[in-house]
Amino acid sequence: MPIYEYQCLDCGHRFSKFWRSLARAQSEPPPPCPRCGSEQVQRVISQVAVLDDLGGLTPSEQAAVNRQAEKEAKILPKSKIDEFRAKKTKGRGG
Numbered sequence: 295m296p297i298y299e300y301q302c303l304d305c306g307h308r309f310s311k312f313w314r315s316l317a318r319a320q321s322e323p324p325p326p327c328p329r330c331g332s333e334q335v336q337r338v339i340s341q342v343a344v345l346d347d348l349g350g351l352t353p354s355e356q357a358a359v360n361r362q363a364e365k366e367a368k369i370l371p372k373s374k375i376d377e378f379r380a381k382k383t384k385g386r387g388g
């Protein structure tokens with residue numbers, strides 16, 4: 295039986311839920327927060343749980359970390375940028 299961990303985005307409360315089957319856990323919506331009743335809950339993956347234990351990140355900080363990770367994934371190496379620029383300048387004045 296899978297146990298999924300969730301975090302409330304409103305109050306930051308973390309809780310886990312037993313699912314009878316993996317299919318249910320994946321197809322049904324996450325349970326509301328048992329503390330404040332909010333339905334704004336997010337499934338916690340183990341990596342985030344570790345971060346949270348270390349630094350005590352709030353949900354908004356976690357969101358910022360996720361955004362930062364996305365941004366970094368989009369940064370191109372300089373060689374790629376030069377390649378793009380070369381193409382652009384070639385295209386002009388033809």
Ligand SMILES: [Zn+2]
Pocket residue numbers: 302303304305306307327328329330331332
């Ligand atoms: Zn809550």
